[in-house]
Amino acid sequence: MTRLPRWADLVLVPFISLALAGIISAIVILAIGQSPWEALRTMVTGSVGSAYAWGYTLYYATSFMFTGLAVTVAFHGSLFNIGGEGQAQLGGLGVALVCLALPWPHWTLALPVAMVAGAIFGAAWAAVPAYLQARRGSHIVITTIMFNYIGAALIIYLLVNVLKPAGQMDPATARFPAGTALPTLSDLPLLSLIFDKKVPANVTLFVALIACWLVWLILWRTRLGYEIRAFGKSEPAAIYAGISPFKVTMIAMLISGALAGLMSINNVMGESGRLLQNSSEGAGFIGIAVALMGRNHPIGVFLAAILFGMLYQGGAEIGLWTSIPIELRTVVQGLVILFTGALDQMVRMILGIFFRPRRMEAA
Amino acid sequence: MKATGGNASGRQATAAPFAIELRGISKAFGPVQANKEIAIQVAKGSIHGIIGENGAGKSTLMSILYGFYKADAGEILINGRPTVIPDSQAAIRAGIGMVFQHFKLVQNFTVLENVILGAEDGALLRPSLAKARKVLGELAEEYELDVDPDAVIEELSVGHQQRVEILKALYRHADILILDEPTGVLTPAEADHLFRILRNLKEQGKTVILITHKLREIMEITDTVSVMRRGEMTATVRTAGTSPEELAELMVGRKVLLHVPKGEARPGRTVLEVKDLRVRDDDGVERLKGISLSIRAGEILGIAGVAGNGQSELLQVLGGIARGTGAVILNGESLDLTGKHSDGQSRRRRGISHVPEDRQRLGMIMDFTAWENMAFGYHNDPAYQKNAILMDNDAILTDAKGKMERFDVRPPIPTLPAKSFSGGNQQKIILAREIERNPDLLLVGQPTRGVDIGAIEFIHKRIVELRDAGKAVLLVSVELDEIMSLADRIAVMFDGRIMGERDPATTNERELGLLMAGVTGDTAR
Numbered sequence: 001m002t003r004l005p006r007w008a009d010l011v012l013v014p015f016i017s018l019a020l021a022g023i024i025s026a027i028v029i030l031a032i033g034q035s036p037w038e039a040l041r042t043m044v045t046g047s048v049g050s051a052y053a054w055g056y057t058l059y060y061a062t063s064f065m066f067t068g069l070a071v072t073v074a075f076h077g078s079l080f081n082i083g084g085e086g087q088a089q090l091g092g093l094g095v096a097l098v099c100l101a102l103p104w105p106h107w108t109l110a111l112p113v114a115m116v117a118g119a120i121f122g123a124a125w126a127a128v129p130a131y132l133q134a135r136r137g138s139h140i141v142i143t144t145i146m147f148n149y150i151g152a153a154l155i156i157y158l159l160v161n162v163l164k165p166a167g168q169m170d171p172a173t174a175r176f177p178a179g180t181a182l183p184t185l186s187d188l189p190l191l192s193l194i195f196d197k198k199v200p201a202n203v204t205l206f207v208a209l210i211a212c213w214l215v216w217l218i219l220w221r222t223r224l225g226y227e228i229r230a231f232g233k234s235e236p237a238a239i240y241a242g243i244s245p246f247k248v249t250m251i252a253m254l255i256s257g258a259l260a261g262l263m264s265i266n267n268v269m270g271e272s273g274r275l276l277q278n279s280s281e282g283a284g285f286i287g288i289a290v291a292l293m294g295r296n297h298p299i300g301v302f303l304a305a306i307l308f309g310m311l312y313q314g315g316a317e318i319g320l321w322t323s324i325p326i327e328l329r330t331v332v333q334g335l336v337i338l339f340t341g342a343l344d345q346m347v348r349m350i351l352g353i354f355f356r357p358r359r360m361e362a363a
Numbered sequence: 364m365k366a367t368g369g370n371a372s373g374r375q376a377t378a379a380p381f382a383i384e385l386r387g388i389s390k391a392f393g394p395v396q397a398n399k400e401i402a403i404q405v406a407k408g409s410i411h412g413i414i415g416e417n418g419a420g421k422s423t424l425m426s427i428l429y430g431f432y433k434a435d436a437g438e439i440l441i442n443g444r445p446t447v448i449p450d451s452q453a454a455i456r457a458g459i460g461m462v463f464q465h466f467k468l469v470q471n472f473t474v475l476e477n478v479i480l481g482a483e484d485g486a487l488l489r490p491s492l493a494k495a496r497k498v499l500g501e502l503a504e505e506y507e508l509d510v511d512p513d514a515v516i517e518e519l520s521v522g523h524q525q526r527v528e529i530l531k532a533l534y535r536h537a538d539i540l541i542l543d544e545p546t547g548v549l550t551p552a553e554a555d556h557l558f559r560i561l562r563n564l565k566e567q568g569k570t571v572i573l574i575t576h577k578l579r580e581i582m583e584i585t586d587t588v589s590v591m592r593r594g595e596m597t598a599t600v601r602t603a604g605t606s607p608e609e610l611a612e613l614m615v616g617r618k619v620l621l622h623v624p625k626g627e628a629r630p631g632r633t634v635l636e637v638k639d640l641r642v643r644d645d646d647g648v649e650r651l652k653g654i655s656l657s658i659r660a661g662e663i664l665g666i667a668g669v670a671g672n673g674q675s676e677l678l679q680v681l682g683g684i685a686r687g688t689g690a691v692i693l694n695g696e697s698l699d700l701t702g703k704h705s706d707g708q709s710r711r712r713r714g715i716s717h718v719p720e721d722r723q724r725l726g727m728i729m730d731f732t733a734w735e736n737m738a739f740g741y742h743n744d745p746a747y748q749k750n751a752i753l754m755d756n757d758a759i760l761t762d763a764k765g766k767m768e769r770f771d772v773r774p775p776i777p778t779l780p781a782k783s784f785s786g787g788n789q790q791k792i793i794l795a796r797e798i799e800r801n802p803d804l805l806l807v808g809q810p811t812r813g814v815d816i817g818a819i820e821f822i823h824k825r826i827v828e829l830r831d832a833g834k835a836v837l838l839v840s841v842e843l844d845e846i847m848s849l850a851d852r853i854a855v856m857f858d859g860r861i862m863g864e865r866d867p868a869t870t871n872e873r874e875l876g877l878l879m880a881g882v883t884g885d886t887a888r
Contacts, residue, residue, distance in 0.1 A: 217753075221753050221754060222752060222753060222754060223748075226735070226742050226754065229728075229731075230731070233729070233730050233731065234724065234725075234728055234729070236721075236724050236725050237724065237725050237726070237727065237739075239684055239706075240682070240707055240717070240725040240740070241708075241739050241740035241742075242683060242706045242707025242708030243707075243708075244706065
């Protein structure tokens with residue numbers, strides 16, 4: 001396998017993958033008799049064309065950063081956490097319980113407690129699959145997927161039977177007290193000069209940025225990160241070094257679940273102000289694509305999260321302003337995931353031909 | 364050229380063309396010149412050795428001969444005729460048979476099925492099998508190549524599996540047999556048998572090419588030997604007219620000490636005492652069946668044995684990788700063999716360093732940089748921490764740089780990933796990490812497996828130095844030469860037991876070989 005220069009690896013490969021996804025998307029749009037150019041224009045202006053559009057893109061990107069980081073941390077311990085979706089929804093439950101528990105006077109008090117609750121609930125939902133993997137060898141991919149369904153069912157049960165206020169028709173909690181409302185970017189000083197209309201992106205964005213930095217710090221600057229990465233690369237070697245596979249599996253998954261759970265302060269607390277069913281809206285799964293495309297590095301996750309935020313927001317705009325059905329958003333996202341994640345190696349291989357094959361064969 | 368026709372043309376005694384002649388073979392992989400203008404002539408009916416360090420270009424050359432690679436330049440002549448070998452089928456048609464270091468056998472097929480695999484005569488197996496059975500019978504008689512044709516491969520010993528590989532080649536009418544490091548996995552007795560087979564083949568007019576890095580084998584069996592270094596053929600000499608020292612020098616390009624000089628051991632107090640140690644593997648099979656031994660300070664105990672007789676488990680349980688029962692006493696205090704303190708971290712704290720047998724799988728993280736690997740296992744060392752939370756990567760880097768210089772790791776660049784170093788330099792990284800901890804007890808498994816001669820000398824020196832500094836060393840190796848030259852006492856393991864202990868000064872390879880094969884008592888004398 002040819003080693004590509006670093007810049008090609010980090011910039012060129014994702015770019016070509018995106019271009020390929022774009023070309024196929026264009027063909028699909030042509031096939032349903034619509035104009036790809038029109039679609040692209042709507043997508044771009046709708047996602048990054050104005051401060052208002054950015055306000056939505058960044059809102060989605062914030063969620064994807066959390067779930068992308070969640071997948072990243074687990075991945076470095078060679079654990080494929082597909083359960084971000086369920087962990088995020090359970091995190092939402094934790095956030096909702098905190099927000100509803102007290103008549104919070106100010107968001108600065110509510111936010112830290114809600115963060116802790118969201119993280120703990122998310123981590124708890126990851127803990128069971130982690131334990132089953134570490135002690136019983138049940139494959140984490142299978143168990144985390146199962147826990148997504150169990151989590152969704154649990155939330156619906158709680159919403160319908162326990163948390164729904166009497167007399168309310170839809171399965172949701174009561175509205176959170178006003179003191180829990182997080183300031184959006186348009187509420188913040190200075191930023192309000194840019195974001196002159198009300199946007200959903202809120203202070204959680206800054207929490208997400210701090211999370212990116214903390215994840216980098218943990219993975220590459222602490223003993224724990226060293227152990228997670230070592231274990232992820234080679235379990236036998238980790239055992240040789242005296243690293244406990246049980247401990248590393250548990251901690252990596254707890255951090256991963258906590259990050260996924262933290263996502264809920266963005267959507268549940270920041271956006272909807274109450275807990276709805278399916279609150280995570282697929283962000284848990286998009287986190288997998290974000291981590292893959294971001295090469296499991298916080299900076300990459302940050303960039304990929306913004307890209308997927310654009311796709312998500314731009315796709316919604318297509319549904320709104322053109323006669324192209326909104327489902328096309330799913331197609332485009334699917335293609336991006338397919339090319340940046342699954343077919344990443346294909347692009348790399350083809351590029352390898354151009355970067356002069358240099359095979360260092362042991363003779 | 365006269366057309367003689369047929370695969371095996373007549374063997375004239377006079378002016379016979381060479382079985383194989385290579386002229387000006389060159390092959391480059393990108394900027395790396397793996398083979399440069401290689402020329403060899405191998406006479407028919409002879410055994411020709413090719414010797415050289417790892418990366419010298421031996422395997423590339425043989426891969427060209429077997430059609431895996433295409434040479435950039437040069438000519439191959441088989442029996443005097445220029446031959447183009449685009450793939451291995453062509454090589455087989457030209458009468459070349461190859462026995463790889465790692466056998467290419469279908470584990471759950473019988474010997475017979477493996478032999479005809481790819482050489483079936485038709486759609487139905489029965490006639491091919493019947494023919495093969497007959498041919499195998501003849502070959503067994505002719506060359507001492509006896510293997511039960513109906514045995515399933517996975518039930519055969521390594522030595523027998525190798526015979527199947529040779530049979531496969533002969534069944535395909537190979538006149539030229541190439542063996543790549545054939546004795547790496549064999550007991551001395553099995554190796555002797557292999558050499559008898561090779562001599563028989565030679566007497567029947569077959570040509571054998573033996574690729575090895577073991578000087579002793581070259582001296583023992585070959586007629587002529589070619590030495591390769593850095594892609595070039597540095598010399599081709601008659602074996603009878605050379606010496607191991609000369610060959611080593613030709614291989615490395617400088618004078619090499621084949622046996623590290625070491626003084627008398629001055630054993631002190633007992634450092635390690637093992638009593639009735641037992642280990643079961645994950646399948647519940649007992650791998651160590653009651654081992655007892657002791658090592659004193661300033662002494663190297665060598666464990667000889669064929670791979671897979673419990674040596675690995677012994678290292679693993681002492682190094683905190685596997686659990687066991689029995690008693691292990693280090694410096695007068697017993698070690699935890701099953702509980703909370705039976706892991707690698709606890710062992711390191713107690714003063715045990717471990718250079719594992721499988722350096723790439725256990726000893727290091729191949730994707731980590733050299734400096735990260737220098738802290739591997741010792742990443743909790745307070746000297747490597749900046750504060751309670753953060754590691755001090757600069758301190759590790761500085762420390763790694765020093766260790767790499769002192770252990771002559773090449774290139775001495777700590778930021779390179781471990782996988783980009785050669786096997787010998789990877790081993791030096793691990794040795795530097797473990798030896799510089801100044802342990803009371805050093806566990807070393809296969810310290811020089813896959814390591815170049817030049818680096819072997821260096822590694823042996825360091826191990827002896829540690830002994831002379833008054834430390835205890837437990838050395839496990841499948842290389843008898845290594846055990847004989849390094850160890851102060853030799854214990855031989857077979858089937859999870861220690862068959863006996865010998866003094867390297869008074870024992871010999873034959874005696875050890877018998878013990879390794881499980882023959883004990885008076886018969887071993």
